[in-house]
Structure formats: structure tokens, C-alpha cells
Amino acid sequence: MEINLSSVGMEKGRQYETVITTLSPEGKRNAAPIGVICTGKDSIICRIFKGSTTLENIISQKEFTVNITENPQLFTLSTIDNLPETYFDENNSIKNIESYFKCEVTDLIEAVKRSDPIKSDSKAIVIKAKVTSHVINKNIKAINRAMGLLIETLVNFTRIDMVDEKQQEYYLGRFREAKRVINKVGSKEEQKAIHEIKKELIKKGYSP
């Protein structure tokens, strides 16, 4: 079967939330939540901060596994700490995962992750990789943050006229942060939607 990341809903140019699993030179397995940008039907890039186990493992092994899942537990455990050894399959994907694909590194580039508001000074490496195999155990779409952020922005929009000035400022801050992320990872339609909310906020007299 030809590899085509669109089979898990990944479109060229957009970023998806995944759990990347890697292996250390000593054979220790690691899992971490990583945003992966689809750059073609069988290619991706991701930026990973220096000092992370995932980056060390990818540099030494030149390969890694991208797990596509909607499982809240996997995102949570891999963010808080690491997945227990029993969660890993022999081939270093996550056991019973909805979908996973194996990647081979094609390029490693020094980069500063300027788009991140908190970690803007941190050094990162951009990893370019080719997908060498793709397994789909269950039909699933890779998670993208834009639609969830848009829905939360709309919920806040319905409340902004009912709250005090301090809470309005809070909602406007939330709006700006959502807009930043949607413009980075969202579809054209989602970007258009957040722009329309901005125009509407201005019409109401706010400064979004």
C-alpha cells in the first residue's frame, strides 16, 4: 500500500499532535508528545528542543515512530513523565495504538523556535524525515488544535459582554493566544473564522 498521511487526516503544511516513541543506544524506550508538521504524503518535519531524550535518541538512531492517537492517557502519561515499558510494542510503537508510522531522518537543522511565546530563546533542532511504513489499526484523524481552540473562543465570545473588565481582559488574552495558534496550525477556514471573530470583537468596542 502506498504511504499517504492523508489517510489519517494529515494535510500538507498543517501541524498535528502526536506521541513520538524512540529508542536510546542502550535500548531504553521513550515516549513524548510532539507536534508534527506534514510536509507531503510521506514526509514530515518537527522541531524538538535540545536536551530532550527524544532528540538525543533521534540523533543517535536516525529513526523514530510517530503514534497517532486520541487516547487521553497516552498524551498525559507521556507529557508528565514517560510511558511504562509495558505500553511499548516490540517494534517500539505503542501497543494497540490506532495508527503509527515509522520515520527515517533525512536532515537535521539547527533552529531557534521563534513562534513559541514561552520558550522563544530555547535552541531546537528541526528534524526532516521520510515515512518508511504506516500501519492503521483503526480509522482515526490525527489531532489538530485549531478546532478545539475555535470552539473555546466562541464560548468565551458569548460571555464577554456579561463579565467585568478584568474578565474581559482575560478573554481577550485567551483570544489572542488562540488566534496565534490557529494561524499557525489551523486550516484556511479556521483562520478565516478566527479573523471574523476578531472583526466582531472590534465592532463591539474591544481591542483583541
Added chain:
Amino acid sequence: MEINLSSVGMEKGRQYETVITTLSPEGKRNAAPIGVICTGKDSIICRIFKGSTTLENIISQKEFTVNITENPQLFTLSTIDNLPETYFDENNSIKNIESYFKCEVTDLIEAVKRSDPIKSDSKAIVIKAKVTSHVINKNIKAINRAMGLLIETLVNFTRIDMVDEKQQEYYLGRFREAKRVINKVGSKEEQKAIHEIKKELIKKGYSP
């Protein structure tokens, strides 16, 4: 075909974000974003604030249409104002919508929406309804807010140790709000995940 809301991913007891379309006694069409709770394979409830056009139309017509969509534009336009007349199909669903189902009201109950942090004093009506027909034009899962909120909570979790105290308080406020919503609309797994993040924040010395 037997009606079964699980065909659009709706599970009993959970709330999904939809666009409800209604008709006024004068034949004017209305669309509004409404959270709908699935109460069985062919039954739902929703709470709607008094004074809204949607509620007036549902009370007078005793029927309404629930549109299931991932279209950012439909959620945005129906929140900001109303959908233009051209967006509606003759049968009062939204044209080219991924899926929609028609509902007949079975019960109307006075209620105060206590769970809402902003509109807690507002009077609302709980509408119980039976699904009388269901059309699926495209495979889709109804939007639920929990997973998006969990992902945003995890993003903030990775940043909380790097920011100043004021920003930490902001993240903790975001955490509490996400936890409230996830406990209301999320799956058992999502609720378990947010609880684990809470334990981890406490372990780090925060007061989530």
C-alpha cells in the same frame, strides 16, 4: 435504518457541540450553537436560556433540527449572528451539512443552569426530545470539547515551570476551568487524565 446517535460518535451521557436550526411561527429560519447531551440512541436533552430565538421557536414549533458539523464557519456565523437564509435547506437543516437529525420535543422543564460559571443566575429551559430521523452525508464525529481542552492543559503543563508567578496563576486558572468542563462533558478516560495532571501539579507544589 434504525436511528442510533452513536453513528456520529454520540455516547449516552456526554455533551456535544452542535448547531441547532429552528423555524419561527412566521417561517423565519434561525441557527444557534447549542450543546446537546445524548441520553440514548434516539434521545437527547439540551438546556437553552430564556429569551433566545432558538428557545422561542422550539416552544412554538415543538420540533428542531440538530446539525452535526466540523465546519468552523457554521459555528462562527451562528454564534456571531445568524446564518444567512441561503445557508438553509428547504427542510430547515443546513445545506450540505455532514449530518443532521430531526427532533420532536417530548418534555420542557424549567431549570436554572447552575453549572455555568458566568450565567449561573440565568433561567433556562431543559428540552427533552426524541430523534425522529437522521441523515448522514459524510462520516463525522460530533464535536466534544474535552480532548481539545486536555491537549491545551498539557501544553500549559509543559510551560508552567518556566514562567513567572503571575503566568503560573493564569495557567492554574486555565487548568481549573478545563477540569470543570472535562468533568462535565468528557469521557471517563479524559476525566482520569485531568485528575492525573492535577496530582502532578500538586506534586510540583502548585495549588490547582
